[in-house]
Amino acid sequence: MPIRIVPDDTNINFFAAARITFGASVVAVIASIILFFTMGLNYGIDFTGGTSIRTEAEQPVDIGAYRDALSGLDLGDVTISEVFDPGFDDDQHVAQVRIQAQEGHESVSNETMGAVEAALKGVDPTLEFMAVDSVGGKVSGELIRTAVLAVVGAMAAILVYIWLRFEWQFSIGAVAALVHDVALTIGIFSLFQIKFDLAIIAALLTIVGYSINDTVVVFDRARENLRKFKTRPLIEVLNISANETLSRTVMTSGTTLVALIALLVLGGDVIRGFVFAITWGIVVGTYSSIYVAKNIVLMLGVKRDWDKPSTPTGGQFADVDA
Amino acid sequence: MLHIPLWRRILIWAVCLAGLLLALPNAFYERVERSNDAEAAIARGLTTDELEAEAALWPSFLPDGLVNLGLDLRGGAHLLAEVQVEEVYAARMEALWPELRDTLAAERETVGFVTREEAPEGELRIRISEAAGAERALELARGLATPVTTLTGAGASDLQISMNGTLLTVQLSEAEKAASDDRTVRQALEIVRRRIDEVGTREPTIIRQGQDRILVQVPGVGSAQEVKDIIGTTAQLTFQPVLTRTTDANAVAPAGAEVLPSLEEEGVYYVLESAPVVTGEELVDAQPSFDQNGLPAVSFRFNPAGARAFGTYTAENVGALFAIVLDDEVISAPQIRQAIPGGSGIIMGSFTVEESTNLAVLLRAGALPAELTFLEERTIGPELGQDSIDAGKLAAIVGGVAVIAVMALSYGLFGWFANIALGINMILLFGALSMLGGTLTLPGIAGIVLTMGMAVDANVLVYERIREEMRTAKGPARAIELGYERALSAIIDANITTLITAGILFFLGSGPVRGFAITLGLGILTSVFTALFVTRVLVVMWYDRRRPKTLRI
Numbered sequence: 001m002p003i004r005i006v007p008d009d010t011n012i013n014f015f016a017a018a019r020i021t022f023g024a025s026v027v028a029v030i031a032s033i034i035l036f037f038t039m040g041l042n043y044g045i046d047f048t049g050g051t052s053i054r055t056e057a058e059q060p061v062d063i064g065a066y067r068d069a070l071s072g073l074d075l076g077d078v079t080i081s082e083v084f085d086p087g088f089d090d091d092q093h094v095a096q097v098r099i100q101a102q103e104g105h106e107s108v109s110n111e112t113m114g115a116v117e118a119a120l121k122g123v124d125p126t127l128e129f130m131a132v133d134s135v136g137g138k139v140s141g142e143l144i145r146t147a148v149l150a151v152v153g154a155m156a157a158i159l160v161y162i163w164l165r166f167e168w169q170f171s172i173g174a175v176a177a178l179v180h181d182v183a184l185t186i187g188i189f190s191l192f193q194i195k196f197d198l199a200i201i202a203a204l205l206t207i208v209g210y211s212i213n214d215t216v217v218v219f220d221r222a223r224e225n226l227r228k229f230k231t232r233p234l235i236e237v238l239n240i241s242a243n244e245t246l247s248r249t250v251m252t253s254g255t256t257l258v259a260l261i262a263l264l265v266l267g268g269d270v271i272r273g274f275v276f277a278i279t280w281g282i283v284v285g286t287y288s289s290i291y292v293a294k295n296i297v298l299m300l301g302v303k304r305d306w307d308k309p310s311t312p313t314g315g316q317f318a319d320v321d322a
Numbered sequence: 323m324l325h326i327p328l329w330r331r332i333l334i335w336a337v338c339l340a341g342l343l344l345a346l347p348n349a350f351y352e353r354v355e356r357s358n359d360a361e362a363a364i365a366r367g368l369t370t371d372e373l374e375a376e377a378a379l380w381p382s383f384l385p386d387g388l389v390n391l392g393l394d395l396r397g398g399a400h401l402l403a404e405v406q407v408e409e410v411y412a413a414r415m416e417a418l419w420p421e422l423r424d425t426l427a428a429e430r431e432t433v434g435f436v437t438r439e440e441a442p443e444g445e446l447r448i449r450i451s452e453a454a455g456a457e458r459a460l461e462l463a464r465g466l467a468t469p470v471t472t473l474t475g476a477g478a479s480d481l482q483i484s485m486n487g488t489l490l491t492v493q494l495s496e497a498e499k500a501a502s503d504d505r506t507v508r509q510a511l512e513i514v515r516r517r518i519d520e521v522g523t524r525e526p527t528i529i530r531q532g533q534d535r536i537l538v539q540v541p542g543v544g545s546a547q548e549v550k551d552i553i554g555t556t557a558q559l560t561f562q563p564v565l566t567r568t569t570d571a572n573a574v575a576p577a578g579a580e581v582l583p584s585l586e587e588e589g590v591y592y593v594l595e596s597a598p599v600v601t602g603e604e605l606v607d608a609q610p611s612f613d614q615n616g617l618p619a620v621s622f623r624f625n626p627a628g629a630r631a632f633g634t635y636t637a638e639n640v641g642a643l644f645a646i647v648l649d650d651e652v653i654s655a656p657q658i659r660q661a662i663p664g665g666s667g668i669i670m671g672s673f674t675v676e677e678s679t680n681l682a683v684l685l686r687a688g689a690l691p692a693e694l695t696f697l698e699e700r701t702i703g704p705e706l707g708q709d710s711i712d713a714g715k716l717a718a719i720v721g722g723v724a725v726i727a728v729m730a731l732s733y734g735l736f737g738w739f740a741n742i743a744l745g746i747n748m749i750l751l752f753g754a755l756s757m758l759g760g761t762l763t764l765p766g767i768a769g770i771v772l773t774m775g776m777a778v779d780a781n782v783l784v785y786e787r788i789r790e791e792m793r794t795a796k797g798p799a800r801a802i803e804l805g806y807e808r809a810l811s812a813i814i815d816a817n818i819t820t821l822i823t824a825g826i827l828f829f830l831g832s833g834p835v836r837g838f839a840i841t842l843g844l845g846i847l848t849s850v851f852t853a854l855f856v857t858r859v860l861v862v863m864w865y866d867r868r869r870p871k872t873l874r875i
Contacts, residue, residue, distance in 0.1 A: 256775030
């Protein structure tokens with residue numbers, strides 16, 4: 001007999017601790033917003049402009065020596081950090097050097113790059129530039145605009161889609177869950193000052209996509225059960241729906257997390273921030289579809305006018321599962 | 323009850339087979355790549371035994387589309403340049419000034435003395451001393467304007483001229499500015515393409531982006547700095563007298579002459595006088611046109627100094643050949659049919675319309691029309707790219723094995739059906755990527771790993787539903803049928819919303835992020851297909867054979 005991760009016929013009362021869970025979510029979102037405004041995000045050069053160089057050398061990284069070598073070049077703000085990854089060889093020492101955008105240039109000039117390379121090679125002749133990214137102020141401004149537009153646009157599109165397919169209360173609930181997930185992800189990036197770049201925006205959108213996926217499955221069941229149990233109170237129906245879909249929620253989150261953890265550990269440091277964002281987002285996304293989205297629906301209430309099944313309010317496909 | 327029509331089964335397996343065939347080349351990546359390169363060379367007209375052998379590395383009856391590797395995996399340079407289109411306005415005004423001055427000076431009695439005044443860049447301000455001559459001056463200036471040559475700006479004048487008292491102000495009209503910007507960016511694009519092609523790297527991407535930007539992606543170069551150096555060099559265009567034409571590559575040039583190859587004709591060389599008659603710096607414009615017989619030709623115009631030199635030379639050398647040389651290659655070597663005074667002329671030859679258009683572009687493309695400012699540049703070393711591929715592969719394999727284990731443990735036999743579907747899903751995903759010429763990037767690999775995790779979702783939804791339906795006990799067949807039926811709406815809703823976000827990522831993202839959107843979006847489509855059709859066929863085939871009384875799911 002196959003193993004059941006979640007037993008059949010669970011009967012967990014997800015609303016028992018509604019005050020606590022929902023309260024915790026509200027507090028976490030507010031804390032994230034406060035973090036965002038006080039600590040800010042560690043924006044990558046995609047959004048601030050500047051140059052980021054990934055160096056690799058055979059000798060261990062000496063941040064002080066790197067800094068001294070570059071201090072004479074009058075580059076303004078320079079940050080140097082060492083990069084670690086379990087996949088590196090013993091003689092593979094990687095550092096990330098970041099230089100602010102230079103006056104009078106959009107992307108970095110060849111002269112500046114030449115000077116930086118010469119200075120760092122002076123410290124360690126085995127040092128090589130593995131990757132260089134340089135973004136001018138003009139493009140970074142546009143990237144920020146596009147990124148915000150993408151996240152807001154995705155949420156708006158989902159709001160409309162859920163509204164068309166379900167009731168507006170579900171739509172608000174779903175988007176509230178999304179805002180919760182995105183806010184919490186931004187919060188943790190702010191708290192740990194993890195580099196926030198263009199890829200993280202893609203991760204945020206993935207979280208939006210995944211979280212909505214989860215929420216929709218629970219909602220779909222709630223819609224079905226609302227028709228099945230016409231007289232039961234909304235809270236019970238929502239609870240039954242959550243219990244019925246619990247096994248699926250745990251399974252899918254489980255398989256996705258298993259795949260992502262493999263990527264997080266083995267996928268290399270280049271995409272670690274990106275994978276971390278998605279992994280975190282899936283954890284909070286699963287939580288939010290159980291504890292946030294449904295609470296909102298419960299608060300808003302659903303008009304339960306299911307007397308005429310011939311005119312489904314659920315939208316054009318609603319007959320399929322009726 | 324559990325019946326799938328034969329035609330549908332055939333269709334489902336046909337799709338899987340097609341996916342497998344399309345994905346197959348990627349399993350032999352290097353081999354297919356070499357074969358494709360050789361085939362491309364043969365198509366260009368080069369044929370050697372070696373190339374034939376290379377081409378035969380991959381059978382021609384099999385699909386040979388490969389998933390392109392993005393720069394972040396292959397290594398290379400990515401640059402975004404902005405063309406400073408405004409520079410051209412100023413240059414145009416500078417060129418107009420002598421002409422306008424001479425025109426006005428010719429009617430000194432009416433307009434009086436002409437003086438040029440300080441003006442913002444791209445504007446020409448001229449003061450005349452006779453207020454009474456204002457109207458005539460305006461008329462004369464307007465006479466220099468020509469209609470704009472674009473589809474949209476048809477009928478509009480290229481100059482915007484106004485008279486305020488005795489001050490004549492001239493600048494390019496909005497229509498002409500738009501047309502000029504377009505021309506400038508096209509020219510710049512053409513030059514950048516020529517520069518980079520000369521270096522001969524594989525498959526550079528050089529495309530226009532937005533109004534005035536050019537995106538350059540060159541795989542395999544060491545750094546963006548190198549690419550900037552290449553683009554930065556100015557093209558050298560010259561008009562040189564031809565001494566002889568030869569097919570001998572080792573022809574010895576006499577003193578003061580040089581041997582240069584022809585660009586168009588393979589194996590043809592020209593012996594030219596080294597000192598050019600005129601250079602491209604003196605060329606003002608070149609446009610595709612037609613000669614008096616209605617055959618495609620290219621008309622060009624020199625500045626006054628160039629015109630004088632060119633006029634004198636052609637007058638003295640009617641019947642001789644002169645070569646148009648670009649970067650030490652002879653573009654064409656037409657015969658001088660008559661003296662060409664006035665600085666404009668026409669190059670005739672056996673051109674097609676396309677060739678004459680290209681030649682005009684090349685001529686104009688001699689030097690960058692305006693400066694390029696680099697807004698963004700990224701270099702990824704090939705080693706880092708390879709590390710990323712290795713790490714991504716390992717993570718994908720480990721992640722895949724873990725997902726398979728979880729599914730098998732949770733659903734037993736049905737889990738294996740889902741696992742087979744997952745494998746087919748990956749094959750279809752690669753097949754679709756190859757067919758669409760999609761680019762695989764590092765975030766794209768993450769998208770694939772994520773797809774593996776999420777792909778089983780649709781199956782999980784169905785299986786959980788079957789479990790539930792089993793409890794209301796209407797027999798296994800009915801439970802399976804209801805499971806698929808009732809899980810459908812959740813599957814559709816859940817996947818459409820994810821597809822929406824993938825779509826938004828695709829349209830707003832660039833480069834690596836777009837690669838992620840592609841794999842995520844295609845992954846959703848293939849996973850829904852495999853969950854709804856492939857596993858279903860597998861389940862039904864199993865059921866038909868075994869007719870179980872209960873389901874162990």
